[in-house]
Amino acid sequence: MAGTIFVINPNSTEAVTAGIDQAVEPLRSVDGPKIACLTLTEGPAGIQSQRDADSVVGPLLKRAAGLENEAAAFVVACFSDPGMHALREQSRHPVLGIAESGVFQALTLGQRFGVIAILPSSIQRHLRYFGAMGVMGRFAGDLSIGMGVTELSNAEKTLERMTATGKTLRDTHHADVIVMGCAGMARFRRPLEEALGVPVVEPTQAAAAMAVGRVRLAAA
Amino acid sequence: MAGTIFVINPNSTEAVTAGIDQAVEPLRSVDGPKIACLTLTEGPAGIQSQRDADSVVGPLLKRAAGLENEAAAFVVACFSDPGMHALREQSRHPVLGIAESGVFQALTLGQRFGVIAILPSSIQRHLRYFGAMGVMGRFAGDLSIGMGVTELSNAEKTLERMTATGKTLRDTHHADVIVMGCAGMARFRRPLEEALGVPVVEPTQAAAAMAVGRVRLAAA
Amino acid sequence: MAGTIFVINPNSTEAVTAGIDQAVEPLRSVDGPKIACLTLTEGPAGIQSQRDADSVVGPLLKRAAGLENEAAAFVVACFSDPGMHALREQSRHPVLGIAESGVFQALTLGQRFGVIAILPSSIQRHLRYFGAMGVMGRFAGDLSIGMGVTELSNAEKTLERMTATGKTLRDTHHADVIVMGCAGMARFRRPLEEALGVPVVEPTQAAAAMAVGRVRLAAA
Amino acid sequence: MAGTIFVINPNSTEAVTAGIDQAVEPLRSVDGPKIACLTLTEGPAGIQSQRDADSVVGPLLKRAAGLENEAAAFVVACFSDPGMHALREQSRHPVLGIAESGVFQALTLGQRFGVIAILPSSIQRHLRYFGAMGVMGRFAGDLSIGMGVTELSNAEKTLERMTATGKTLRDTHHADVIVMGCAGMARFRRPLEEALGVPVVEPTQAAAAMAVGRVRLAAA
Amino acid sequence: MAGTIFVINPNSTEAVTAGIDQAVEPLRSVDGPKIACLTLTEGPAGIQSQRDADSVVGPLLKRAAGLENEAAAFVVACFSDPGMHALREQSRHPVLGIAESGVFQALTLGQRFGVIAILPSSIQRHLRYFGAMGVMGRFAGDLSIGMGVTELSNAEKTLERMTATGKTLRDTHHADVIVMGCAGMARFRRPLEEALGVPVVEPTQAAAAMAVGRVRLAAA
Amino acid sequence: MAGTIFVINPNSTEAVTAGIDQAVEPLRSVDGPKIACLTLTEGPAGIQSQRDADSVVGPLLKRAAGLENEAAAFVVACFSDPGMHALREQSRHPVLGIAESGVFQALTLGQRFGVIAILPSSIQRHLRYFGAMGVMGRFAGDLSIGMGVTELSNAEKTLERMTATGKTLRDTHHADVIVMGCAGMARFRRPLEEALGVPVVEPTQAAAAMAVGRVRLAAA
Structure with a gap:
């Protein structure tokens, strides 16, 4: 199946991304979409405030825009779902938020x-x-x-x-x-x-x- | 993957079950759970009333009980989700309702x-x-x-x-x-x-x- | 006044029906509707689960159908009001649920x-x-x-x-x-x-x- | 049965009270509480505004206080239920509002x-x-x-x-x-x-x- | 600026009015509306019940009617906002309630x-x-x-x-x-x-x- | 009174800011806080999407941070209140949003x-x-x-x-x-x-x- 589900961790902590990658492993199938977990390097170490949540939207949209052609879907992997609604406007693919x-x-x-x-x-x-x-x-x-x-x-x-x-x-x-x-x-x-x-x-x-x-x- | 997802159409109309079967086809993967669509032959031709909805719970639970060992999950495929909550009590597997x-x-x-x-x-x-x-x-x-x-x-x-x-x-x-x-x-x-x-x-x-x-x- | 209010205890425990009968005694009047309290013998000893609640609907509807001509109203006397909405479809009389x-x-x-x-x-x-x-x-x-x-x-x-x-x-x-x-x-x-x-x-x-x-x- | 249910029409229009009296007639039984319908003569011809609703509370409470010993219950018979909550504070009897x-x-x-x-x-x-x-x-x-x-x-x-x-x-x-x-x-x-x-x-x-x-x- | 904001304390306790007067002092400005705090002398010492709340509406409306020409706005200064909606009907000025x-x-x-x-x-x-x-x-x-x-x-x-x-x-x-x-x-x-x-x-x-x-x- | 209320128009259209300035004129008093209306030059011409709304948060927070010492309060003057909650975290002053x-x-x-x-x-x-x-x-x-x-x-x-x-x-x-x-x-x-x-x-x-x-x- 063409296209990748990009799970974007909007904080810059690689260990979190690694945890996410492990979490979604059972959802990968040989004939299904690939699932790739990415770290938003521009993000803060952790999203602790509304400011943090708002601050990642721009970089996240930009990153997602660059992936649009390869993407089958996007998952925003932070419990505040920052940028989810904006990404739904931007992308022609399904966009889910974890919260x-x-x-x-x-x-x-x-x-x-x-x-x-x-x-x-x-x-x-x-x-x-x-x-x-x-x-x-x-x-x-x-x-x-x-x-x-x-x-x-x-x-x-x-x-x-x-x-x-x-x-x-x-x-x-x-x-x-x-x-x-x-x-x-x-x-x-x-x-x-x-x-x-x-x-x-x-x-x-x-x-x-x-x-x-x-x-x-x-x-x- | 062991176990089958049983999608149970609680009405007795085979054409509906065939439509469901076609609908879920894209969700079948070579390494994922099987998905089998069943017709509850004891059900009415269509579920049109609360009485109809309530009437299928008993047969549905019985049918699901017989499938419990083979099952990985159940889906109740009627928009009133009849029997869904009772089946959640009965089964150790995930139970979803379509509504x-x-x-x-x-x-x-x-x-x-x-x-x-x-x-x-x-x-x-x-x-x-x-x-x-x-x-x-x-x-x-x-x-x-x-x-x-x-x-x-x-x-x-x-x-x-x-x-x-x-x-x-x-x-x-x-x-x-x-x-x-x-x-x-x-x-x-x-x-x-x-x-x-x-x-x-x-x-x-x-x-x-x-x-x-x-x-x-x-x-x- | 013609017609009887049938208060149906959908569990099979006669002691519960007796308690109900005593409870409604003050509501009986010489010129008002009779109030009869019945036990649904097909019901479980007590309604403890959704399954129990759903299981009594069929028998309850059948029992009520047999009483329709004598009935002035029905009361479903279990706090889950099992079958109340289906009975409202079936009967031309008022149907109340205790919950x-x-x-x-x-x-x-x-x-x-x-x-x-x-x-x-x-x-x-x-x-x-x-x-x-x-x-x-x-x-x-x-x-x-x-x-x-x-x-x-x-x-x-x-x-x-x-x-x-x-x-x-x-x-x-x-x-x-x-x-x-x-x-x-x-x-x-x-x-x-x-x-x-x-x-x-x-x-x-x-x-x-x-x-x-x-x-x-x-x-x- | 001792005690009277006083249905108080808080407007001063006798025709409304007469209509109420006729409406509740079927609820009177030989061995039940009497039901008396009263007109609050101090009320306006009709309750058309919040001011009207508020204005009847005082007279209604006073009227009800005078009836307390004879009363078995009170009904406030205006769709804004003016004074209902205050009357619940005042009376030891049940107080219902029509809305x-x-x-x-x-x-x-x-x-x-x-x-x-x-x-x-x-x-x-x-x-x-x-x-x-x-x-x-x-x-x-x-x-x-x-x-x-x-x-x-x-x-x-x-x-x-x-x-x-x-x-x-x-x-x-x-x-x-x-x-x-x-x-x-x-x-x-x-x-x-x-x-x-x-x-x-x-x-x-x-x-x-x-x-x-x-x-x-x-x-x- | 012509007109006075009348803050009406609907209970008769002057100490409360004095407290209110002090509370709103910072809102007075040299070129803004005057703010006058009044005690409703007909009110109870404190509004403790629904009856108390309802009882002040009449006197409050009357008092406000007398002030209508001087008024720029009214504030009902009791946490039940008694009479606020009736006063909104009566006055052509803004009416606020403190709750x-x-x-x-x-x-x-x-x-x-x-x-x-x-x-x-x-x-x-x-x-x-x-x-x-x-x-x-x-x-x-x-x-x-x-x-x-x-x-x-x-x-x-x-x-x-x-x-x-x-x-x-x-x-x-x-x-x-x-x-x-x-x-x-x-x-x-x-x-x-x-x-x-x-x-x-x-x-x-x-x-x-x-x-x-x-x-x-x-x-x- | 020391301090200025900064009303920040988060879009870059000066005409909007001019309209806001005119709108708030009656709220200025000789002894009250100054009210200054600003245009966020980094903003889009108008905020039409969630993306637009999210995009102005960063510049708005930065602008407000620079004004913090002069400020008495902030008003976010866009009907989506972009950045309002983040600004509440950042500033020690009152922050209001127009929506x-x-x-x-x-x-x-x-x-x-x-x-x-x-x-x-x-x-x-x-x-x-x-x-x-x-x-x-x-x-x-x-x-x-x-x-x-x-x-x-x-x-x-x-x-x-x-x-x-x-x-x-x-x-x-x-x-x-x-x-x-x-x-x-x-x-x-x-x-x-x-x-x-x-x-x-x-x-x-x-x-x-x-x-x-x-x-x-x-x-x-």
């Missing part, structure tokens, strides 16, 4: 979704976005693990914090499905799900799976 | 979704379901083409009516994405989209694509 | 309603239904007492658990009116209300009262 | 309710109230017949206008149940329902029926 | 607003109003400090209680902006904001600021 | 707001934003006048189209207050209001008025 896809997948797995955010400063931004998506009627809560992007290299601590946060979402906020509010952490999905006993959505996988489907169907 | 998946896909393609229903008697049922899904804040309208299930064999007339209904949804109800509120009509998707100039979602394709993604990821 | 009527009565008694469920597995189902009813904007919470249907024969423990759950709904979820999320427990309504200090709605009474009104007005 | 009860009854009869208002100036007030009730997710439309309160004595013209307005609500706004947005017009309910082919709720009947149920259950 | 203006200002400062109420009995009334305003999707919580209107003279205790309540709104209800649900307490705004670390809105200031803008623009 | 302020002011003037957009391509973007604001429950409609930004120099045609669009919003969508969905057109506000007979909000004025209030109160 959007992750939340919608969650809504097929539970009735009230909770989100595990990395930073407290992201929560207002997430809520504005969920409002724009029209899903606040099924929102349980969005809580941060309170760790900086750099601390996330400590895997054990990260999982521990995600688990504790997930338990609060489940027990206090009555979430019956959890969305990981960040990219590049697919390796924690399964242990988290086991610890919490409710479904956990890794949003990059959700978006990439949607993209594969869209590409296959468009090609038909 | 749920179709609407969520639509919400990644436009801001206000419109639905083309076959029968006027389905609209209240759809609205209750959209309310349960929590998406009424993005609902534009749900209009019927006013043709009986049997009349649908007239393809030309069906497409003509769907086009007219879609134009009303677009122009009067301000829908910027349309969901086909029925299964087995994938062949009309592209001409409808061309006639309307806004994206049109075929919900069986949306659900089957989601199912493929879920199966691939679960197998990893 | 629908109970919640609407609650909304005339407080601003945010809480629901005491029996089983945790019912809560998602309730929430889907409240969403379909469009009342999530006034929803405070839905918490289970965590007792099996069989344990409910222990009246003291049941009331104790309902009281504790009601207090959590009142104090943590800010419910100012409580709906009992089950049928057949009218005897606990008053002690619960006294213990909680906020109005408590017994939903079978709410639905049967609505049915009496509808029948009297239709007969005029 | 609240009428809308909730409508929501058991259709999925999207339409309201036929008398005056255009009432519509904003109604919408604020429906917002407070949390039912805007099921609102289809609220349209006025554009006749002054005094013109309403012309029954033929009134019914004609109500029918035309109801048809617009049904066909353009997709209402599948209609609420009459005024008291004292029960005589038009049946012809309107026949002309429209969808259920029509007379709100005074809805509220009085609820009141009867509440009184019977409280007395038990 | 409405305070909540809207809050929504420009945070994503989820919390309200500090004085009395628990006000909370249901507030919620009905927020529902009418259509802002429940951004509502975090409304909690009372549990002090009588007379106790409020104890400034230290009042601030202490407001701070504790604000912390609960922030930490448990996830409010990121707080509205003071009462008039006349502007002196606590800054210490409260410092103690809580999130923006705090004094609603009389919000409304008076809006009024000044409206008057200046209308005069142009 | 947000305009809509909230509208909600104090009517129950259902309509928006007159310039281009059809802006409507989806507006709707996402109104969803994020949580005000869709009071949304009537958003219709475009269908003129390019350059055509807007034809004042007569522009007003004619705005009037026709406003009438549709009023009569078909039941808007009772209209927001002008663009900056720089304050000169049309009054004739539009006269032609429509419902309040019309010019959003730059609404935002600048709010900013003046915030600055005065912060300075106190």
Whole structure:
């Protein structure tokens, strides 16, 4: 199948891109679209603020424009989906965002979704976005693990914090499905799900799976 | 990949199942899960009422139970998603419904979704379901083409009516994405989209694509 | 007044029907419609899952069809209102469901309603239904007492658990009116209300009262 | 049964009270609560503005206070439910309002309710109230017949206008149940329902029926 | 600039009016509209119930009518905005209410607003109003400090209680902006904001600021 | 009063900035904050797409950073409020956006707001934003006048189209207050209001008025 799904990590941290690449591996098939994961080198180390989110739109659009001819679809792999709507205007291909896809997948797995955010400063931004998506009627809560992007290299601590946060979402906020509010952490999905006993959505996988489907169907 | 995605048409009309089978063909890959489309022979010729929808749940659960060991996932291929929640309780595999998946896909393609229903008697049922899904804040309208299930064999007339209904949804109800509120009509998707100039979602394709993604990821 | 209001308990537990019968006694008047409470013998001992809810629709519709000529109205006496919409299609008489009527009565008694469920597995189902009813904007919470249907024969423990759950709904979820999320427990309504200090709605009474009104007005 | 349900027409037009009295007649039973319909002589001829609505609260509370010992329940019989919440604070008896009860009854009869208002100036007030009730997710439309309160004595013209307005609500706004947005017009309910082919709720009947149920259950 | 903005305290407590007068002082400019703060001597000492709120509408309208010719705008300075909609009907000038203006200002400062109420009995009334305003999707919580209107003279205790309540709104209800649900307490705004670390809105200031803008623009 | 309110037009069209400057003139007072209107020379001629909106955030933040020390507040004067949330993170001063302020002011003037957009391509973007604001429950409609930004120099045609669009919003969508969905057109506000007979909000004025209030109160 011609064309590549470009999953663009809009932050410049290669380790995140590597995590994404691993996350989408099961979605690659011999006769399906290729899936390539890219790092937006112009991006900040992590997207922590609205400013960060807005700042990557220009470079992301430019990068995507250069890939347009090779592309079958684009995935914006940051939980704020920066540039997703602008890229939909620019590209003739399907464009998915991981927050959007992750939340919608969650809504097929539970009735009230909770989100595990990395930073407290992201929560207002997430809520504005969920409002724009029209899903606040099924929102349980969005809580941060309170760790900086750099601390996330400590895997054990990260999982521990995600688990504790997930338990609060489940027990206090009555979430019956959890969305990981960040990219590049697919390796924690399964242990988290086991610890919490409710479904956990890794949003990059959700978006990439949607993209594969869209590409296959468009090609038909 | 072991396991089959069973797409179950809960009505007994084989032509609908054949249409579904054709619709999901692009989603089959050599190394992916098989996709088998089945007709629920115990179902009515078409699901036209709440009674019809409720009546197929028992047979559908029974049929799915018999397939559980072979199954990788199930798709309920009727726009009322009858039995979907009960099947989620019963099966250890992913279970998708075409209305749920179709609407969520639509919400990644436009801001206000419109639905083309076959029968006027389905609209209240759809609205209750959209309310349960929590998406009424993005609902534009749900209009019927006013043709009986049997009349649908007239393809030309069906497409003509769907086009007219879609134009009303677009122009009067301000829908910027349309969901086909029925299964087995994938062949009309592209001409409808061309006639309307806004994206049109075929919900069986949306659900089957989601199912493929879920199966691939679960197998990893 | 000709015609009987048939209150159908869709589970097969006669004790529940007896509790319902006692609950609606004050609504019987010498010149009003008769009220008869029936047990759906084909039903499960208790409706604990979506599967259970869906499974009773067929038998319930059949039973109601046999009663159509004698009937003045029907009440579906299970908090999931199984078959209510299908019965509305089938019957020319008023059809009320206890969850629908109970919640609407609650909304005339407080601003945010809480629901005491029996089983945790019912809560998602309730929430889907409240969403379909469009009342999530006034929803405070839905918490289970965590007792099996069989344990409910222990009246003291049941009331104790309902009281504790009601207090959590009142104090943590800010419910100012409580709906009992089950049928057949009218005897606990008053002690619960006294213990909680906020109005408590017994939903079978709410639905049967609505049915009496509808029948009297239709007969005029 | 001791105690009287006082249905208070907060405007001073006796003809409206007479219409209400006739409307609730079928709800009177030999062993049930008495139902007395009163005119608030201090009220304006019709409640046409927010000022009118607010102005009747004081006299209504005073009148109700004088009736408290005889009362079993109160019904505020004006579609703005003026004083209903204050009267709930004041009285130890059930207090129903016709708009609240009428809308909730409508929501058991259709999925999207339409309201036929008398005056255009009432519509904003109604919408604020429906917002407070949390039912805007099921609102289809609220349209006025554009006749002054005094013109309403012309029954033929009134019914004609109500029918035309109801048809617009049904066909353009997709209402599948209609609420009459005024008291004292029960005589038009049946012809309107026949002309429209969808259920029509007379709100005074809805509220009085609820009141009867509440009184019977409280007395038990 | 001709015309005066009349800020009417609808309760009869002069100390409250004095607090309001001090609160709006920074909004007075040499070339802008005068701002006069009045006490409605007919009002109760404090507005604690729906009855209290309704009772002041008549006197407030009368007072405002007498001021109409001198007025440039009116502000209703009680957090229930009693009479605001009726006064909008009566006056040709802008009419603002402090709850409405305070909540809207809050929504420009945070994503989820919390309200500090004085009395628990006000909370249901507030919620009905927020529902009418259509802002429940951004509502975090409304909690009372549990002090009588007379106790409020104890400034230290009042601030202490407001701070504790604000912390609960922030930490448990996830409010990121707080509205003071009462008039006349502007002196606590800054210490409260410092103690809580999130923006705090004094609603009389919000409304008076809006009024000044409206008057200046209308005069142009 | 020290400090200047900087109203930043994020498009590069000086005529728009001139229109804004004229619009806010009545809000300038001798003892109040200065109001300076600036053109973002790096911006496009008009903001017509999400891409345009996103593209101005960087330059706008940079420009505002340079003004931070002189500034008392910022107003983002484009109906998409581009960069508003990022600027709130960056600046210690109040930051208002014209869409947000305009809509909230509208909600104090009517129950259902309509928006007159310039281009059809802006409507989806507006709707996402109104969803994020949580005000869709009071949304009537958003219709475009269908003129390019350059055509807007034809004042007569522009007003004619705005009037026709406003009438549709009023009569078909039941808007009772209209927001002008663009900056720089304050000169049309009054004739539009006269032609429509419902309040019309010019959003730059609404935002600048709010900013003046915030600055005065912060300075106190």
